[in-house]
Every structure is written in C-alpha cells, then in structure tokens.
Amino acid sequence: MSTRAWAARIALAVLIGLAGQFVSGCGENPETPAGGGTAPASETFTFFDLGRNSQFSPKIRDSLAERLGNDAIENRGILDLETNYRGFLQAHLPEVDRLNRRLNDLPGERVEHDMVKLMYRYARKKNAPFDYIELVFAEPSRKPILFRIRFKADDAGTVEALKTKYGSPEVIGWEQENGQSLVWRKGPDVLMVSRVPDRFGVPGHHIDIYFTDNLEEMLVAEQRGREQKTGVSKAAGKTAF
16 A cells, blocks of 8 residues: 555544544533533533533633634624524524524614634634534633534544434435535534535535523523613613602
8 A cells, every 4th residue: 555545544534533523422621510520521512521501711722722723702793593594594493583582683783792702714624524613602601502513524534423313313405505404413412414505516515512401591591681680770860860
C-alpha cells in the first residue's frame, strides 16, 4: 500500500471515530445535571457529551475548544428554530413550531433573547467532520435549547451511526426540493437529520437537536421577567405624581 493510500485510510478512521463520539455520549465530560451526577444516556440526545441537563460553563467551553477549535460567542440575539425551508416546522414538527412562534411573536418588536450561542466554523482543523456547529444555551438556566450541526458529504458515517444508536427514525419526505429528514424523539427532545440539496442538487446534511422542555422553561422565565418589569413600571407611574 502506498504512503498516500495509508494516510487516507488513517484520516478516514479518524473521521469515523469522531462521528462515533458524536452519538455515543461517552467521553471525558459526561453531562452533569444541575443537582450533580450524570444523566442516563438513554434519556437525552447528546453532542460531545452535552445533553438536556447539561449547564454551560467556562470549563465546558474550554473542552469544546479543544475538540472543535476556536468559537465565536453571542450573548443576545434572535432565536429562530426554523430549519430546511420556511414552513417546515409547521408541516412536520408542529410542537417545535409552536415554541418558535412564541419565541418570535411579539407584535411590532424585534424579539431578542438572552442566551449563550457558541459558533464553530473551523472544526475540520481539529479533524471533526463538521463544517459549522451552533450550540445555544438558555439564560438564566444555561441549559441547552438548540444544537445545529452542518456538513456536506457524510464521509464519517454519522447518519448510519445515529441509526445504530437510536434505531429506526421517522422518515419525512419533503414535498419540495427533493430533500428528506430523519427524526428521532427521546421524551420531549427531538433530533433530526436532513438531507438538503444545494442549488446544484448536491446534498448536504443538517442536524438539529431541539431540547423542547428547556425551551419551554426559557419562555416561562422570559414571560415572568416581562411581567415583573411591567409591574415595576406601573408602580413607578403611580408614585411619580
């Protein structure tokens, strides 16, 4: 075997190993619930050991940087859960669509949310088989609410690894654009892999993980904050004169 062929085989083995890490949920930093201990892997989807009960911390950020490279961070902004094409959630994941409407449906307002959003664009330099990664954590709970992973060709076998770990998915054939989505559910959590053709018809892959209970918790906290703010304003108005 030539040196070049041997190097290519080693590189492929590294990519497959990383895909396995993505779905295994086992590693150096198992997810830690708020009360301590480790959540059973069967109860939540994980990405590099982060799942429903994890809480963002500087230690977690440092660990992710070692695996995925440098990040960009955003602490406040719009949170749009829509994926694949406009109207997809309404047609196929109505429970997520309802959350998305509540997140973005304050009349006349540009709705921004307090959150921690980490974005990775150079994970391949760390031999991770992904082109773009977005990990979003709620404030103030710091629990995960949305993970997005994007890659083109599935050279690492990520989709097959997900099928092996989680079983047969629900298959959604798109009514447009010749795409397809595979959906798994664990309790309230939703993991979806979509094959998304580009404008030339070449398929790429989108992975979206929705932690719906954590999203609901975030919405409740935001509503409570708005009500408290309104109450303070009314009290100030009554005492101003």
